[in-house]
Amino acid sequence: MARFFMAGTNILGGMAIMKGRDADHVRVLRLRPGEDMIICDGKGTDYKCRLVKADKEQVEAEVIEVVKCPAEPTVKVSVLCGLPKGDKTDYIIQKCVEAGAEEIMFFQSGRCVAKPQNMEKKLERWQRISEEAAKQSGRGIIPQVSWAGDFAGALDVAVKKELGIFLYEAGEREALSQVLDSSKDVKSIALLTGPEGGFEEFETKLAKIAGLHICSMGERILRCETAPVVALTAAMYATGNLA
Amino acid sequence: MARFFMAGTNILGGMAIMKGRDADHVRVLRLRPGEDMIICDGKGTDYKCRLVKADKEQVEAEVIEVVKCPAEPTVKVSVLCGLPKGDKTDYIIQKCVEAGAEEIMFFQSGRCVAKPQNMEKKLERWQRISEEAAKQSGRGIIPQVSWAGDFAGALDVAVKKELGIFLYEAGEREALSQVLDSSKDVKSIALLTGPEGGFEEFETKLAKIAGLHICSMGERILRCETAPVVALTAAMYATGNLA
Numbered sequence: 001m002a003r004f005f006m007a008g009t010n011i012l013g014g015m016a017i018m019k020g021r022d023a024d025h026v027r028v029l030r031l032r033p034g035e036d037m038i039i040c041d042g043k044g045t046d047y048k049c050r051l052v053k054a055d056k057e058q059v060e061a062e063v064i065e066v067v068k069c070p071a072e073p074t075v076k077v078s079v080l081c082g083l084p085k086g087d088k089t090d091y092i093i094q095k096c097v098e099a100g101a102e103e104i105m106f107f108q109s110g111r112c113v114a115k116p117q118n119m120e121k122k123l124e125r126w127q128r129i130s131e132e133a134a135k136q137s138g139r140g141i142i143p144q145v146s147w148a149g150d151f152a153g154a155l156d157v158a159v160k161k162e163l164g165i166f167l168y169e170a171g172e173r174e175a176l177s178q179v180l181d182s183s184k185d186v187k188s189i190a191l192l193t194g195p196e197g198g199f200e201e202f203e204t205k206l207a208k209i210a211g212l213h214i215c216s217m218g219e220r221i222l223r224c225e226t227a228p229v230v231a232l233t234a235a236m237y238a239t240g241n242l243a
Numbered sequence: 244m245a246r247f248f249m250a251g252t253n254i255l256g257g258m259a260i261m262k263g264r265d266a267d268h269v270r271v272l273r274l275r276p277g278e279d280m281i282i283c284d285g286k287g288t289d290y291k292c293r294l295v296k297a298d299k300e301q302v303e304a305e306v307i308e309v310v311k312c313p314a315e316p317t318v319k320v321s322v323l324c325g326l327p328k329g330d331k332t333d334y335i336i337q338k339c340v341e342a343g344a345e346e347i348m349f350f351q352s353g354r355c356v357a358k359p360q361n362m363e364k365k366l367e368r369w370q371r372i373s374e375e376a377a378k379q380s381g382r383g384i385i386p387q388v389s390w391a392g393d394f395a396g397a398l399d400v401a402v403k404k405e406l407g408i409f410l411y412e413a414g415e416r417e418a419l420s421q422v423l424d425s426s427k428d429v430k431s432i433a434l435l436t437g438p439e440g441g442f443e444e445f446e447t448k449l450a451k452i453a454g455l456h457i458c459s460m461g462e463r464i465l466r467c468e469t470a471p472v473v474a475l476t477a478a479m480y481a482t483g484n485l486a
Contacts, residue, residue, distance in 0.1 A: 071462040098469050100461075137463045175486030218343075218485050219314040220380045226341050229469075233476040234485055242461050242477055243418030 002029055002037040003135050005142055006047075009039055011063060016049050018059040026051070026059045037061065044072050044140040069140025073241035076102035076188045078161060079228045080154045082109040082195030083116060088225040090129050093145055095229045097133035100236050102188075103144045104130070104228075107154035111197030119147055151203055155210045158190035164212040166192045167231055168204050173216040176231065180238035189235050193227040245272055245280040246378050248385055249290075252282055254306060259292050261302040269294070269302045280304065287315050287383040312383025316484035319345035319431045321404060322471045323397045325352040325438030326359060331468040333372050336388055338472045340376035343479050345431075346387045347373070350397035354440030362390055394446055398453045401433035407455040409435045410474055411447050416459040419474065423481035432478050436470040 004025070009018045016039050018026065031037060031051050039047045039061070046069045049061035079096050083089070083106045096104050104126075108116055126145040134142045148154045158164040163186045165179060183189075192207065199207075208214055222230055236242045247268070252261045259282050261269065274280060274294050282290045282304070289312045292304035322339045326332070326349045339347050347369075351359055369388040377385045391397045401407040406429045408422060426432075435450065442450075451457055465473055479485045 071464075073461075094466075095469055095472075098463060098465050099473060100463055137465065139463065177480060177483065177486040216486055218316075218479075220341060220343055220382065221314075222341050222380065223337075226338055226472075229338075229472065230342060230476050230485070233473050234480045236461075237420060237477045237480050240420065242473070243420040243459055 002026070002031060003138060004037065004039050005131065005135065006039055006041045011047060014063050015052075016047060016061045016063055018061070019057070023054070023059040026054050036064070040069060040140055042140075042142050044069050046140065069138070071138045072140040073100045073236060073239070075186060075235065075239045075241060077232055077235050078103050078105065078157060078188070078190045079232055080105045080107060080148060080158060080190060080192045081228050082107060082193065082199070082224065083112050083114045084195050084224045085114045089126060091225050092228050093126055093129045094133045096232055097130050097139065097143050098137045099229055099232045100241060101143050101232055102141070103146065105146050105148040105154065105157060107148040107151060109151045109154070109195060109203055110200040112195040113197070114195070116147065123147060151206070154192060155207060155212070158192055158212055159210050161188040161190040162186040163189045164192070164210075165189065165215050165231070166204065166207040166212040167194070167217060167227055168214050169198055169216075169221060171204070173214045176215040176217050176234055177238070179213045179215055180235060184239055186239070191228065191231045191235065193231065194224060196224050245269070245274060246381060247280065247282050248374065248378065249282055249284045254290060257306050258295075259290060259304045259306055261304070262300070266297070266302040269297050279307070283312060283383055285383075285385050287312050289383065312381070314381045315383040316343045316479060316482070318429060318478065318482045318484060320475055320478050321346050321348065321400060321431070321433045322475055323348045323350060323391060323401060323433060323435045324471050325350060325436065325442070325467065326355050326357045327438050327467045328357045332369060334468050335471050336369055336372045337376045339475055340373050340382065340386050341380045342472055342475045343484060344386050344475055345384070346389065348389050348391040348397065348400060350391040350394060352394045352397070352438060352446060353443040355438040356440070357438070359390065366390060394449070397435060398450060398455070401435055401455055402453050404431040404433040405429040406432045407435070407453075408432065408458050408474070409447065409450040409455040410437070410460060410470055411457050412441055412459075412464060414447070416457050419458040419460050419477055420481070422456045422458055423478060427482055429482070434471065434474045434478065436474060437467060439467050
């Protein structure tokens with residue numbers, strides 16, 4: 001079923017009035033009066049609507065049911081990634097939105113090769129990728145994509161979550177599964193993954209001092225754009241949000 | 244540490260003699276005598292070697308340790324995907340090799356838009372992608388990429404595994420987590436995912452009759468190139484291979 005977020009929509013007295021880009025989209029999809037679509041408020045609520053009229057000015061639809069969006073996980077996972085090169089950011093955003101992330105943040109760390117340039121433009125583009133993926137996967141929110149600044153900024157975000165997990169590929173670590181399985185009921189998780197070159201040892205020490213769990217995902221070395229998706233999937237699985 | 248598969252290597256009396264493409268690669272990496280590298284036999288065994296000599300003809304290295312490759316999971320997961328369009332195949336191969344697949348197979352199903360053309364060339368290219376990803380992620384095997392033929396061919400592969408899972412996005416399904424959690428000790432799993440348009444209803448019926456578990460991964464709709472990676476990660480997590 002066609003799915004929209006409410007940016008261009010007003011709901012008034014049981015009717016949804018849609019203008020602008022989304023209304024154009026309804027016309028492009030050639031939806032006809034009597035056909036159903038979902039308009040989501042971006043806060044986890046779906047308005048199931050039946051199209052009444054779509055003309056050049058606006059789209060009108062009758063609200064026939066209001067439900068909690070079933071696709072939203074019970075746990076809010078913030079995915080924080082060391083800024084990778086090129087379009088790996090896009091891939092991370094798209095896949096993490098599909099897999100159920102609450103938000104995606106990038107940050108600068110010691111071994112980042114990519115430079116945070118033109119961030120305003122990039123953040124705009126990243127947010128559009130998130131919106132597209134959210135629509136396509138049936139999400140009830142549009143996960144926010146943002147810039148956490150430097151490594152300390154990322155840590156600051158992570159320590160505010162109930163469970164903070166720092167994925168690292170060497171040294172003394174806890175098993176990710178053990179940490180997740182003993183925290184099945186947490187409501188917020190932060191997952192930190194590094195850029196192409198991984199984290200510096202001192203960054204790992206800092207993360208540990210800050211109270212994050214330094215975790216292993218096994219002996220296979222995951223690319224920097226794969227690790228966040230795998231870690232997020234594990235978190236969804238462990239908290240019962242993958243079924 | 245530099246990592247090679249044994250295609251161009253002979254191990255004789257405690258010495259590894261490497262020729263051809265891999266020997267060229269050693270020279271490109273400018274490895275010097277005394278430096279260590281791993282030569283993997285592609286069957287799960289790693290030969291840790293110390294470089295003795297690298298000249299134009301061949302590379303010679305002393306075998307200093309023989310160990311079981313630590314990156315190989317304890318469960319062999321066959322990932323079977325309805326043939327998707329474009330380079331989504333490449334993405335599926337790369338990510339599933341990183342995530343621990345034993346093999347990746349594509350098949351033709353009712354809603355496949357992509358056509359299986361030039362398969363010989365494609366399989367060659369896919370196998371190279373698998374090899375690259377296997378090296379990069381430290382795998383002990385190069386997962387085979389192959390063509391399963393039609394839907395019946397894919398089912399035929401799946402039913403021979405201890406646990407066969409068919410991922411489907413609608414109707415009556417078991418929770419993936421429930422099926423996996425009650426089969427923690429299986430040694431072989433098949434995961435079937437559909438092409439862009441998903442599976443036909445009759446294909447789902449066939450899969451059920453064939454004895455596969457029809458499973459849900461929750462209410463978020465995953466792209467056809469995301470679903471195999473997420474399902475594989477769940478299988479690795481559930482069987483203790485993600486830590």
